[in-house]
Amino acid sequence: MSLTASIQGPIRSIVRRRHRTEEATVGWLAVSPAVILLTCLLFGPAVAVILFSFTDWQLGAATFHFVGTENFAALWADPPFWKALVNTCLYVAIVVPGTVGLGLATALLIEASPGLRGFYRAVHFLPVMSTMSAMAVVWGTMLHPSIGLVNRALAAFGVSGINWLRDEHTALLALALIGIWQGFGFAMVLFVSGLKAVPQQLYDAAAVDGADGLLDRLRIVTLPMLGPVTMFVIILTASRAFEVFDSVRVLTQGGPNYASEVLLNRLYSESFDYLRTGYGAALAVVYLAIVIALTLAQARFIERRVHYS
Amino acid sequence: MAEIELRGIEKRYGEAPVLKDVSLKIKDGEFLTLVGPSGCGKSTLLRIIAGLEDQDAGEVSVGGRPVDGARPKDRDVAMVFQSYALYPHLTVFDNIALPLRTRQLSFAQRLPLIGPLLPGHTGIERSIRKEVEQAAAMLDVAHLLHRKPGQLSGGQRQRVALGRAMVRHPTVFLMDEPLSNLDARLRVQMRTEITSLHRRLGVTFVYVTHDQSEAMTMADRVAVMMGGELLQVGPPEELYREPQDLRVAEMIGSPKINIVARAHWADDRSVLSAALAPQAKHLAFRPEAAVLITPADGVTNGTVTDLENLGSDIFVHVALRDGSETVVIRTTPDERRFSLGSTVGLKVDAARLMQFDEAGRRCGNIERVAAA
Numbered sequence: 001m002s003l004t005a006s007i008q009g010p011i012r013s014i015v016r017r018r019h020r021t022e023e024a025t026v027g028w029l030a031v032s033p034a035v036i037l038l039t040c041l042l043f044g045p046a047v048a049v050i051l052f053s054f055t056d057w058q059l060g061a062a063t064f065h066f067v068g069t070e071n072f073a074a075l076w077a078d079p080p081f082w083k084a085l086v087n088t089c090l091y092v093a094i095v096v097p098g099t100v101g102l103g104l105a106t107a108l109l110i111e112a113s114p115g116l117r118g119f120y121r122a123v124h125f126l127p128v129m130s131t132m133s134a135m136a137v138v139w140g141t142m143l144h145p146s147i148g149l150v151n152r153a154l155a156a157f158g159v160s161g162i163n164w165l166r167d168e169h170t171a172l173l174a175l176a177l178i179g180i181w182q183g184f185g186f187a188m189v190l191f192v193s194g195l196k197a198v199p200q201q202l203y204d205a206a207a208v209d210g211a212d213g214l215l216d217r218l219r220i221v222t223l224p225m226l227g228p229v230t231m232f233v234i235i236l237t238a239s240r241a242f243e244v245f246d247s248v249r250v251l252t253q254g255g256p257n258y259a260s261e262v263l264l265n266r267l268y269s270e271s272f273d274y275l276r277t278g279y280g281a282a283l284a285v286v287y288l289a290i291v292i293a294l295t296l297a298q299a300r301f302i303e304r305r306v307h308y309s
Numbered sequence: 310m311a312e313i314e315l316r317g318i319e320k321r322y323g324e325a326p327v328l329k330d331v332s333l334k335i336k337d338g339e340f341l342t343l344v345g346p347s348g349c350g351k352s353t354l355l356r357i358i359a360g361l362e363d364q365d366a367g368e369v370s371v372g373g374r375p376v377d378g379a380r381p382k383d384r385d386v387a388m389v390f391q392s393y394a395l396y397p398h399l400t401v402f403d404n405i406a407l408p409l410r411t412r413q414l415s416f417a418q419r420l421p422l423i424g425p426l427l428p429g430h431t432g433i434e435r436s437i438r439k440e441v442e443q444a445a446a447m448l449d450v451a452h453l454l455h456r457k458p459g460q461l462s463g464g465q466r467q468r469v470a471l472g473r474a475m476v477r478h479p480t481v482f483l484m485d486e487p488l489s490n491l492d493a494r495l496r497v498q499m500r501t502e503i504t505s506l507h508r509r510l511g512v513t514f515v516y517v518t519h520d521q522s523e524a525m526t527m528a529d530r531v532a533v534m535m536g537g538e539l540l541q542v543g544p545p546e547e548l549y550r551e552p553q554d555l556r557v558a559e560m561i562g563s564p565k566i567n568i569v570a571r572a573h574w575a576d577d578r579s580v581l582s583a584a585l586a587p588q589a590k591h592l593a594f595r596p597e598a599a600v601l602i603t604p605a606d607g608v609t610n611g612t613v614t615d616l617e618n619l620g621s622d623i624f625v626h627v628a629l630r631d632g633s634e635t636v637v638i639r640t641t642p643d644e645r646r647f648s649l650g651s652t653v654g655l656k657v658d659a660a661r662l663m664q665f666d667e668a669g670r671r672c673g674n675i676e677r678v679a680a681a
Contacts, residue, residue, distance in 0.1 A: 204361050205394035209473070210382035210411035216419075220407070224398035 052281035059275040071282035083258040084266040087172055091262060094176040095241040100233055102180060103187025111195050125185040132182060136250035139178050171252050171260040178247050183240060187233045194229035235298050242291055263287050311372045311480030311513045312337045313358060318367035320353055327353050329537045340507050340514040344524035345534035351517045352485055359483050360384050371481060386481040387474035391489055393466045395458040402441055402454040405472045409437045444476040464495045484516045500527055521561050533557045555669035558593055564624055567636040568593045573629060578607040580657055586673035589664035596639040598661035601625060601653045608654040613647050627653060
């Protein structure tokens with residue numbers, strides 16, 4: 001018996017080892033499509049961009065030289081870059097609360113109304129489905145200083161409008177409002193589905209406990225129960241706001257005097273207008289670092305507060 | 310003070326009637342259970358008492374005061390829900406404190422950040438803390454006050470829900486199947502805890518359940534509901550001994566009451582000796598109201614098809630003659646044993662035989678009810 005046992009031991013371990021290798025092979029085979037795609041489409045380009053950011057390559061040039069951190073030093077000393085960074089942060093700071101607030105308010109109103117819910121949902125969702133660059137043209141017309149709908153409407157009330165997109169003080173704000181208009185429908189849809197998941201018994205309990213006013217219900221039941229959805233909406237809206245580009249490109253090109261310059265438009269101009277690919281790559285690296293850091297920080301910070309179990 | 314009176318309550322959802330002319334008086338300090346199968350309208354009735362739903366017709370009064378149209382918080386009732394309905398983002402302390410805060414603090418004082426700075430806030434909060442700690446101690450959850458509901462077991466959540474209900478000393482407790490989410494052992498334990506809570510608080514309890522054993526063991530009086538109607542209201546032993554409706558007889562008692570068509574007893578002397586009413590169609594008896602004897606003439610005979618030995622009792626399943634009807638007889642281990650497949654005679658105690666007419670209403674020896 002001891003003999004068989006002493007033989008069986010090693011055999012079993014060989015079998016187990018072979019089994020394990022097989023399992024590993026199957027595992028790698030299973031993930032290979034994703035790995036290949038991610039490498040080609042995400043990691044590869046990212047590594048390439050990081051490499052380019054240390055060169056003086058220009059788009060279309062046959063040769064390039066490694067220049068160390070020269071591009072990053074230039075970036076650091078470049079006032080338009082700082083302007084773009086501050087503007088992007090401002091844009092996010094306006095668009096995120098605006099989108100979340102408007103989306104939540106619309107969702108609450110739609111859920112409270114007895115009829116036509118599907119219609120209202122669809123209408124408010126339309127901007128999400130539309131192409132931003134096309135809609136930007138429409139907004140450009142609406143905000144036109146003399147023939148635009150906005151200023152005409154203001155004129156009807158005796159207010160003389162301004163040239164929204166050409167005024168240093170309003171250009172970024174106008175772009176932010178367009179951003180809110182485009183994004184709040186998506187937030188609304190998420191909030192509506194979140195509202196449907198709030199258990200009715202909690203509202204009943206709140207009513208018996210004396211919290212039956214609108215504000216009490218919101219404070220004690222609705223808003224806390226929407227916590228996870230809200231976190232999701234905030235992260236999503238923030239990352240989308242951070243990559244604002246189409247509307248800026250179509251409507252203001254970052255002007256006037258960099259008043260509406262944002263990171264991605266800066267990146268595009270440097271890389272494709274001025275063909276300074278190395279410099280543009282450095283911008284892209286900085287942009288990527290900021291976005292990753294923000295997302296991680298948000299998820300860490302908010303996640304702790306909204307999941308209750 | 311907290312007597313509840315329901316008069317002619319009607320409720321329908323669309324075309325479907327849910328409650329049909331329900332009238333019921335619940336005495337002050339009484340523990341009443343509403344029992345019935347799911348969909349019988351018992352929860353709807355409870356929600357109407359709570360004010361969470363409006364009746365289509367009829368009146369509700371609590372403590373002699375009509376409360377129709379009054380909001381739940383103005384009815385002085387507390388409710389415990391099947392899913393406990395605790396606020397998941399609040400600690401146990403804040404959950405229990407909530408009904409006190411909404412009542413004692415003004416809206417401004419309840420606001421976060423600003424509220425605590427307003428005059429009067431500290432004093433009220435201090436008295437609330439005392440009340441919450443008292444309630445928590447009574448329910449043995451004092452050590453859990455800083456936890457969130459997600460970190461508690463089912464039984465602990467149930468206690469917190471009870472604490473939230475009792476902390477403001479309501480005169481009426483409404484409970485909607487509060488134990489059905491617990492496992493069997495905990496359920497039996499919580500039963501006695503709830504009844505002892507009732508004794509200590511001395512207020513009116515209305516308790517909805519679909520479990521007849523819960524209804525029987527906990528209540529002073531049981532109200533049996535079916536199809537939106539109240540079939541019978543009475544103390545548990547009355548419902549068990551003298552059901553006035555075949556459906557009540559079937560609902561109450563485990564194992565179920567034996568119901569055998571009258572035709573089956575055509576030549577049973579002991580059954581025929583009971584004064585059978587001419588309209589009696591079904592004869593029913595509890596498992597302990599008959600004994601098994603050796604088969605004989607003039608006795609209903611049958612075959613033993615199953616034996617359930619519970620230790621203290623043995624339930625013998627007997628198929629009557631052609632096998633179309635089976636009855637369950639309770640025997641004790643000390644009695645004579647019958648093996649599976651053996652033929653036995655059935656001797657029913659005629660005095661404990663219940664008669665029901667075609668529609669399922671009690672008939673025959675009904676006058677004994679009045680005496681009981």
